[in-house]
Amino acid sequence: MAGDSNNILEQLSAVLAERRQANPDSSYVASLHHKGLNKILEKVGEEAVETVLAAKDAQLSGDTRDVVYETADLWFHSLVMLSHLDVNYDAVLQELGRRFGLSGLDEKAARSKD
Numbered sequence: 714m715a716g717d718s719n720n721i722l723e724q725l726s727a728v729l730a731e732r733r734q735a736n737p738d739s740s741y742v743a744s745l746h747h748k749g750l751n752k753i754l755e756k757v758g759e760e761a762v763e764t765v766l767a768a769k770d771a772q773l774s775g776d777t778r779d780v781v782y783e784t785a786d787l788w789f790h791s792l793v794m795l796s797h798l799d800v801n802y803d804a805v806l807q808e809l810g811r812r813f814g815l816s817g818l819d820e821k822a823a824r825s826k827d
Contacts, residue, residue, distance in 0.1 A: 722802050725789075729796045745793055753794050760787040 732742035745753050764787045767780040792802055 722792075722806075725792060726796070726802055729792060733796060742793060746797055750794075750797055753790065753797055756790045757787070757794055760790050763787075 729742055732740045733746050735743040737744040737747035745756065760783065764780065764783040767783040771777045771780040795802060795805070
């Protein structure tokens with residue numbers, strides 16, 4: 714899966730879609746889908762906490778390897794969540810692209826008006 718980031722996301726998205734239909738006994742992704750959204754969300758939350766803890770450790774130690782590893786787990790499980798909801802990762806990239814040129818404060822203010 715080496716290559717540019719978008720290509721990695723495309724490849725991973727294809728693998729996740731394929732494994733969603735696999736036997737839950739032979740595929741971790743299929744087992745998550747089989748257990749349902751709550752289990753997937755539990756994993757996203759778990760990985761978010763592990764990422765936060767790794768970031769705190771990285772700030773103290775200067776070693777960022779664990780925070781990169783945990784962030785990869787968080788992103789992976791977030792992609793599984795999106796897949797479960799039939800949302801393509803590209804929708805998230807489009808939303809991020811939409812925010813370019815907006816200050817973070819302006820974007821937050823626009824959201825709170827909805």
